[in-house]
Amino acid sequence: MIETLLQQRYYVAAVVLFSIGFVTLFLHPNLIKKIIGMNLMDTAVFLFLAAMGYVDGGKAPMVEPGAAAEAYVNPVPGGLVLTGIVVAVSTTALFLALTHRLYRKYHSLNLDVILMLAREGGEKNDH
Amino acid sequence: MSLSYNIPFLSILLAMVSAILVPLLRNGRWALNLVRGVQLAAAAASAYLLAELSLAGESFTFQMGHFPAPWGNMLRAGPLEAALALTFSLVMVLSLTGGARELRESLRSDQLGWYCLLMQLLYGALLAMVYTDDLFTAYVFVEIAAVTACIAVAARESGRSILSAIRYLMFSCLGSGLILLGISILYSITGHLLFDSLEGAVAALAESRTYFIPLVVSALLMTLGLSIKSAQFPFHAWLPDAHASTFTASSAILSGLVLKGYLVIIIKLILRVFSPALLVSICMDDLLFLLGLAGMLFASVAALRQEEVKRMIAYSSSAQISYIFLALGLGSTEGLIAACYQILAHAMTKSMIFLGAGEMIRASGGHYWGELRGAARLAPLGGLAFTVGGLSLCGLPLLAGFSAKYCIAGAALEAEWQTFPALFGLAASSVLNAMYYIPAILAIWGRKRAGEEQPLVWDWSDKPGKGTLVVLLAGNVFLGTAFGPVWELLQQGIALF
Amino acid sequence: MKTDPTRESLYERFLRWAGGEEADGPEGPEDPARQEFQEYLEYMDAHGEMDFGAYRLMRWKERRAKGLIPDTAPAPHSPDPVPPDLTGQEPLRHRPGRLKKQIKLYWVLSVAVTLVLAAVFLVVALELPAFGDPSAPALNEVSERYLERGTEETGAVNAVTGMILDYRAFDTFGESAVLFAAASSTILLLNSPRRHLRTYRGPDQLTSLLGRSLLPVILLFGVYVVLNGHLSPGGGFSGGAVLGAGLILASLVLGEERMEQLLPGRRTTVLTAACLLAYGVMKGYSFFTGGNHVGWDVPKGTPGELLSGGLILPLNICVGIIVACTMYTFYTLFLPGEEETE
Numbered sequence: 001m002i003e004t005l006l007q008q009r010y011y012v013a014a015v016v017l018f019s020i021g022f023v024t025l026f027l028h029p030n031l032i033k034k035i036i037g038m039n040l041m042d043t044a045v046f047l048f049l050a051a052m053g054y055v056d057g058g059k060a061p062m063v064e065p066g067a068a069a070e071a072y073v074n075p076v077p078g079g080l081v082l083t084g085i086v087v088a089v090s091t092t093a094l095f096l097a098l099t100h101r102l103y104r105k106y107h108s109l110n111l112d113v114i115l116m117l118a119r120e121g122g123e124k125n126d127h
Numbered sequence: 128m129s130l131s132y133n134i135p136f137l138s139i140l141l142a143m144v145s146a147i148l149v150p151l152l153r154n155g156r157w158a159l160n161l162v163r164g165v166q167l168a169a170a171a172a173s174a175y176l177l178a179e180l181s182l183a184g185e186s187f188t189f190q191m192g193h194f195p196a197p198w199g200n201m202l203r204a205g206p207l208e209a210a211l212a213l214t215f216s217l218v219m220v221l222s223l224t225g226g227a228r229e230l231r232e233s234l235r236s237d238q239l240g241w242y243c244l245l246m247q248l249l250y251g252a253l254l255a256m257v258y259t260d261d262l263f264t265a266y267v268f269v270e271i272a273a274v275t276a277c278i279a280v281a282a283r284e285s286g287r288s289i290l291s292a293i294r295y296l297m298f299s300c301l302g303s304g305l306i307l308l309g310i311s312i313l314y315s316i317t318g319h320l321l322f323d324s325l326e327g328a329v330a331a332l333a334e335s336r337t338y339f340i341p342l343v344v345s346a347l348l349m350t351l352g353l354s355i356k357s358a359q360f361p362f363h364a365w366l367p368d369a370h371a372s373t374f375t376a377s378s379a380i381l382s383g384l385v386l387k388g389y390l391v392i393i394i395k396l397i398l399r400v401f402s403p404a405l406l407v408s409i410c411m412d413d414l415l416f417l418l419g420l421a422g423m424l425f426a427s428v429a430a431l432r433q434e435e436v437k438r439m440i441a442y443s444s445s446a447q448i449s450y451i452f453l454a455l456g457l458g459s460t461e462g463l464i465a466a467c468y469q470i471l472a473h474a475m476t477k478s479m480i481f482l483g484a485g486e487m488i489r490a491s492g493g494h495y496w497g498e499l500r501g502a503a504r505l506a507p508l509g510g511l512a513f514t515v516g517g518l519s520l521c522g523l524p525l526l527a528g529f530s531a532k533y534c535i536a537g538a539a540l541e542a543e544w545q546t547f548p549a550l551f552g553l554a555a556s557s558v559l560n561a562m563y564y565i566p567a568i569l570a571i572w573g574r575k576r577a578g579e580e581q582p583l584v585w586d587w588s589d590k591p592g593k594g595t596l597v598v599l600l601a602g603n604v605f606l607g608t609a610f611g612p613v614w615e616l617l618q619q620g621i622a623l624f
Numbered sequence: 625m626k627t628d629p630t631r632e633s634l635y636e637r638f639l640r641w642a643g644g645e646e647a648d649g650p651e652g653p654e655d656p657a658r659q660e661f662q663e664y665l666e667y668m669d670a671h672g673e674m675d676f677g678a679y680r681l682m683r684w685k686e687r688r689a690k691g692l693i694p695d696t697a698p699a700p701h702s703p704d705p706v707p708p709d710l711t712g713q714e715p716l717r718h719r720p721g722r723l724k725k726q727i728k729l730y731w732v733l734s735v736a737v738t739l740v741l742a743a744v745f746l747v748v749a750l751e752l753p754a755f756g757d758p759s760a761p762a763l764n765e766v767s768e769r770y771l772e773r774g775t776e777e778t779g780a781v782n783a784v785t786g787m788i789l790d791y792r793a794f795d796t797f798g799e800s801a802v803l804f805a806a807a808s809s810t811i812l813l814l815n816s817p818r819r820h821l822r823t824y825r826g827p828d829q830l831t832s833l834l835g836r837s838l839l840p841v842i843l844l845f846g847v848y849v850v851l852n853g854h855l856s857p858g859g860g861f862s863g864g865a866v867l868g869a870g871l872i873l874a875s876l877v878l879g880e881e882r883m884e885q886l887l888p889g890r891r892t893t894v895l896t897a898a899c900l901l902a903y904g905v906m907k908g909y910s911f912f913t914g915g916n917h918v919g920w921d922v923p924k925g926t927p928g929e930l931l932s933g934g935l936i937l938p939l940n941i942c943v944g945i946i947v948a949c950t951m952y953t954f955y956t957l958f959l960p961g962e963e964e965t966e
Contacts, residue, residue, distance in 0.1 A: 004750050011749035018308075019742040025301070026734040034297065041304050045311060052315045055763065056756040060857060061771060061783035065927075069771040070758060075783040076314070076767050080263065082788060082861055083799045084307060087270045090806030091300050093954050094274055097810040098281060098293045100958065105286050113635050118286050119682035136911060143801060144904045150808075150897040191794045192907075193914035193921070194777070197766050200794040241812040248805050255798070267798035271805055278809040315752055318764040328761075338761075340751045344744060 010051035018044035029111045031099045035092060042088040046081050053077030134176045135204045135258040136189055138169040138212065142251030146244050155239030159227060162247045163220050169254070170216035177209035181616055186623040188260060188323075196260075197324040203260035207467060207620025211257045211391060217602070218383050218474050219250050225482040225595035226376025229489070233374070234282070242282050246380065249275035253388045262310055262400070263320045265392050269306065273299040273356070276385045279377035280369045291368035298365040302355035309348030312341050313400075322399040333405050343409050346401050350393065350411070357389040359452055360422025363445040367429075370444065371437035375485030378437065382444040383478035387470050390451055394463065397455065398624050407458050416456025416545055420552045422449030427559035435494050436484050439563060440477070443520060446556060447473045453552065454535045457545055461538035464617045468534045471613070472527035472606050476516045479599035483512030486592070487571060490584075496567070501575035507583050510571050512596045517564035519603055522557045527606035532557065534614065638681065642727060660685065779924035779933035780854035788859075789936045793907050800946055804900055807950045811893070814957040824881035825959075835877035842870040850944035854933040860940040864947025871952040880959065889956060892949040899942040899949075906935050906942075 005012055017040055024037030058073035103109060106117045145165040149158045180186065186205025193199070223230075223246065234242060252271035259265050277299060281292035314320060316338040317328035332338055358366040370378050397403060406412055423446055430442035447469070454466035486509025488494060491502035503510025519526035532553055539549035574581050587593070606613060634657060641661050664684050753760035770787050780786035788796045846867035853859030875883040913920050925932030 007754050008749050008752070010755055011752060012746065015742055015745040015749055018745065019738050022738045022741065023734065025297070026738070027731060031293070038297075038300050038304075041301075045304060045307050048308070049311050051755060052311065052752075052762065054756050055758050055760075062781055062856060063771055063775050063783050065775065067771075069763075069768040072771050072783070074762055074767045075770050075774075075787050076320075076762070077311075078784045079788040079792065079795075080311070080314070082784075083263070083267060083795060086799050086861065087267070087303075087802055090270075090274060090802045091296065093806050094277065094809050095293070095296055095300075096958065097813045098277075098289055098296065101281075101284075101289050101813055102286070102293065105289070110635075114290065116635055116682050118290055119686060133912065133915065136915060140904065140908050140911070143797070144901065144908075146801075147804070147897050147900045147904060150893050190915050191911045192790065193910070194791050198769055198791050199914075200792055235817070237815075238812055241808050244808055245805060245812070248801060251801075252798075261795075263792075264795050264798065267795050267802065270802050271798060274802060274805045274809060278805075278812060281809075281813060284813075312748060312752070315760070315762050318760075318762040318766060324766075338751060338753075341748050344748050 011048060014044045014048040014051070017041075017047065029113075031102070031109045031111055034111070035095050035099070038095070039088065039092060042084065046084055046088075049077045049081045049084065131176055131179055132187055132189060132204075134172045135202045135208070135212070135254075136191065138172055138216075139202075139251055139254045139258065141165055141169065142247055142254055146247035146251060149240050149244040149247070152240065155234070155236040155243065156231070158240040158243040159223070159230075162243045162250075163223055165247070166216050166220040166223075166250060170213055170220065173209050173213040173216060176204065177206060177213055180204070180209055181206040181619060184619060184623070197319055197321050200264055201260040201321060201323075202258045203322075204258055205620055205623040206616055207624055208257050210471070210616060210620060211467075212254055214471050214474050215250070215253050215257065215384055215387075218478050219246075219253075219380065221595045221599055222376050222379035222383065222478050222482065224591050225478075225599075226374055226379065226485060226592075228589045228592055229375055229485065238282070242278075245275040245278050245282075246376075249279070249380070249385070253384060256388045257391055260323065260399075261321050262313070262325065265395070266303070266306060266310055269356070269389065269392070270303055272385060272388055273303055276381055279381060280373045282377065283373045285372065287368070288372040291365070291372045295365045295369040298355055298362065302352040305348045305352035305355070309345040309352065312345040312348070316341050316345075322395065325400045326402065329400055329405070330402065333408075346396075346406070346409070346411060349396060350415070353389045353393050353396075354418065354452070357386045357393075357448055358445050359418055360425055360445065360449055361418070363422070363426065366445055367433075367438045367441040370441035371435065375481055375488075378441075378485075379478035379481040382441065382481060383474045386444065386448055387474055390448070390466070390470060393455065394466065394624075398463070398621070403458055412456050412458035414456070415452050416458075416549075419449045419451070419453030419456055420548055422446065423453065423552050423556040424559070427556050427563075431559065431563045433563075434496060436488065436496065436499055436567070437481075437494065439567070440480055440484060443480075443560070443563075444473075444477055446560070447477065447520065450531070450535060450553075450556075453549060454538060457538050457542045457549070459538060459541055460618075460621060461541055462535075463621050464614065465531070465534040465538040467617045467621065468613065469531040472519075472531040472603075475599060475602045475606055476519050476527050479512050479596065479603060480516035480520075482592075482596060482599065483509040483514075483516060485509070486596070487513065490586070496570055500570050501573055501581055503571035504574075504581050505584050505586075507585065508593050508596050512600060513571065514568050515600055515603060517560075517568055519607065521561040521564050525604065525607045527603045530607050530610045530613075533610070775927045778936065779927050780936050781927055782854055782856065782859070785854050785859045785936060785940070786933075789854075789939050790934075793910070793939075796943075797903060797907055800900055800903060800943060803946060803950050804896060807893075807896065807953050810954060810957050811889075815889070822959075824879065824884065826881075827877055827879040831873075831876045835873050839870060839873055839877055842873060843867065846870055846944075846948070850940055851930065851937070853940040853944075854936045855928065855930070860943025861947055863940075864944040865951060867944060867948035868951025868955075871948060872955045875952075875955065887952070889953070892953050896946050896949045896953075899945045903939060903942045903946075906939060910935060 021037045021040030021044060024040065025034055028034055028037065053074040053076065055073050059071060061072040061075040063072065099109065102114055106114045108114055108117070142165060145161055148161065152158050152161070186203065189202040189204070191200040191202060230239060230242065248271055252268040252275065255268040256265055256272070259268065277292050277296045280295055281289050313325070316332065317325055319325045319328050329342065332342055355362040370382050397406060426442050426446035426449060430439050430446065433439040433442060451466045451469050454462045454469060456462070486506040487499060487502040490505035490509065491499055493499055503513070515526065519528035522529045522532050536550060536553055539546050542549065637657070638661070641658070661681065664681050667684065753762070770783050770791060774783045774786040775781055778786035778790040780790070846863050849858035849866055850860055850863030853863065871887070922934040924934045931937065
């Protein structure tokens, strides 16, 4: 058991990171902290993907002519992580832009406070 | 190879390229016309493709680039995909046309351009989700849909819509994180990303029972992520606010199309990756069925309590999505056909209801039932669209909603233990639908004040908007009456999927 | 609208009350807000409603103002009205404690869900192919061909670049589109016609001093990474990120006003769109010829040279420009503008 845990240490670290991000996302009313939690979750998935592509003794996949495939790590997870990072950057930017707009309107980053003020402002003005 | 095999690829490329062209245009109104023109062209091409594939009874894969599967990306099209693409294109162009007046009035010219760009990217993403034959491509385009759909909500720029957009984005990101995790686990145990190769690899794993836990968990994670995104019952918290607080065009697109895009991927996963037999053996179909059953009842009860017209319609969307989950949970081919029927019927009906409600809100100036009393007399066509849509969802024969429910009931009769709960759910949910739609319909056709004379007011100022409603009404009646041919088409499509 | 201290503190007071504070706290029971809170509690108790929170309190107040909630007796449709003697006997003392439990319940539930998820993932992690295992199922004919024949088939020495820009180029097109969508959304949300009226910040003295010598190196390195994407680690995405960071540094070194003249927002947008369009056209050509088996391949060149890899080099340049412009756009949009309030 312990041996397997040590063997799979990167995956275990990814699980821990994912849980931290998940809890942060749920329990912090502060929007910026929610965004950080979300990014932690994404990072955990990237760690998992990157670790998955590793092969014992493998080199970075800059292929020399005539070399066997076993000498290199798997290039596919690398490409997937790249896509994942780009997606995470995009959603983070959008998230921050929305947060910025809310802050300009309600002068608060606390989601509970914003919800309260939005109620108080009334729905009539919004339509 | 015939040239028409390029239609799926060309319609996706055209949608994306036309979206990219928008910032080079200076005027938002040209952008709207460009976007709608491309959608119409894609709709015509899809109709042609549908006719050809359905007559020939075949489906094909299209290689994106120089490398065959499993090395390169692939697209795949059959009658079902073509039918979905046709419906999506039509509903998209109709929603944008129907809501165009409101958009022009409330957005600055440059903002209208950005809005059109994003809606066109959303449309391209939906097409790619329909046609793709690759799990990772599906993920990338799901993300485009997530970003753009969120902006469809936030574009209105009121505090409430931005707030609901941020909640929407939060759920959406959670969902896509789970999907990505599921994809990574599946990749690490199979080494494939294309549906075709995955199917073989998953079957081999299931046969030899190796890596069985990761396999099940990855199936669960992807289903969970996609159900969060399609607002299936326990995860529907984001939906009512997001769909109710934005422009009519956005509401129609979000409720009518975006939710369906994710469901198409679930259908692909069921049919092309985890074969139905494997899912039945791990009770996944029962899970989908129970989620659907619970959602049908709970969302309808929630809709009963709404005081605001758009929120009621949004809750009703969640209930209708549950019908699709219920049909998928039957675990049979008939269930899948019924699910596809419901996807088409709901796409047509819900966008019509939203556009009709938008007309009435515009005419009466209120969002609450109290203010909407007699609104249909001010906007008769909008009222008619709302009425027909509402009756269709209640299950009035000869309308789209009835045919879809008939289809689900027919599939449920073939099932094992699910027959009775499914029929009970259908009946109960139809009664609940009637309980909130019929009073609403009576209220909008009633008089503002009792005894007061209130003649119908025909306002012909927004001709394209009115035309949209007429086309949607015709589409609804078509899906309701042409039950036989549509069913056979879908059956052929599922068989060739 | 500026921050209103009374509103802010209403929320904090709410938390305090909900946390179980007795009705005769600092405000005393006569405080109108406090009374309202008590009425809200009573209403919730009478109806057995579960959802409790500051937001619900506002909703309840609003509904009551509209006359949707009868002030005293429970609503007629309530299934079992609470017997009056129960509420009359006990002066509302124990309820806040119960509500505290509800808030705690949310915490406990969230933590429980996380723990369950973590446990499931841990089991999966132990079940997965061992880390670094050379016989893992992911190392199959797919990755083998990318490594062994990639150089010959795509002309790129870097197998990852060969994979994302040739074998699976459609994904990468979608990926650039996600970035473009995010940039457009941010512009739609944050750009306003009055934006050019804002005050520009001048160059910061210290940053300027250090940055002036660093800036050319950073930009040059970014260009190098982009151009050598098919030969060495890196490529359009990583090089573009370096270039984007360089542009942001340039804005700090040269001052925002100068940078706005050099690279106005409209120009970055057009540049991004043009590069994405070029990407679409190039890959569209390659998809079309590949899908229809026409031939007409782009010559691959000798692997290992700068001018090789067919379309990969121009594609990398396009991606690099898209990423750099998008990063810079994000930065400029989030700069503190004029004090706008809505």
